[in-house]
Amino acid sequence: MYVPAHFAEQRLDELHDLIRQYPLGILVTHGAAGLDANHLPFELLVEAGRPDRLLAHVARANPIWQEVADGAEVLVIFRAEDAYISPNWYPSKQETHRLVPTWNYRVVHAHGRLRIRDDARFVRGVVARLTRTHEARLEQEKPWKMTDSSPAYIDQMLAAIVGLEIEIVRLEGKAKLSQNRESRDLKGAAEQLRQHGQEALATRMLNTLGE
Structure with missing residues (x-):
């Protein structure tokens, strides 16, 4: 990825935060059939003394887990808010x-590096983690949990998926937020974004000014 210095985001906490807020990643692999991309929700796992990892699962019918070698180099892309910027806003x-x-x-x-985890215990743990994370974001009194369904049904569903574990080797972050523009131009663009309902991106842009 081309990253000019003024757009580089190197703060680890910001990179982790983006992954957690926008967990639907694009897993890019290169197997026997060539390049492939799968859109998957990931769980970021950060544990002391271990490399950071991304956990996910795919349908057993998805050939990726058989076509990509265990230990293969992969890329996962996470994208946050984005918007078109008109010159008229400067x-x-x-x-x-x-x-x-x-x-x-x-x-x-x-x-x-990708590891294929075709074992029931790992897959159950991944599904449980993803469920807890995303059910917690919903405004409801009783979040859904795996025990809401019968054990036989859950076992059947889990048998139909395969786990993926990616050991993160390197994170690259890019935040293109008009930092290369005059402050008045950045503010003008941010104000227009707010008027178009892009509050989150506008706030991110203004935060770069440090005012």
């Missing part, structure tokens, strides 16, 4: 007329 445009459209966004690329 106050300086009226003075110079030397501006062009762009796109602002935040992404994290997780490079790692």
Whole structure:
């Protein structure tokens, strides 16, 4: 990924936060059939004394777990909020007329090694973790849990999936938030984004000013 210095995000806590807030990643692999991409929800696991890991699962019918070698290098892409930026939103445009459209966004690329985990205990643990994480985000009195269904049904569903574990080797972060523009232009673009309902991205942009 091309990352100019002014767009580089190297703070580990920010990279982890983006993954947790936007867990639907794109797993890019290269197997016998060539390049492939799968869209999967991931759970980030950070434990002291161990490499950070990403946990997920795929349908047993998905050939990825048989076509990609155990230990293969893979890439997982996580993308946060993004939006088109019009030159008309920059106050300086009226003075110079030397501006062009762009796109602002935040992404994290997780490079790692893939392990295929086709064992019931691991798969059950991954599903339990993902369920707890995402049910906790819902505003309801009684989150769904695996024990809400019969053990036989859950066993049947778990037998139909295969676990994936990715040991993270390197994280790359890019936050393209108009940091290369004058502060008045950045503020002008952020205000327009707010008017178009892009509050989260606008706030991120303004936070880069440190005011």
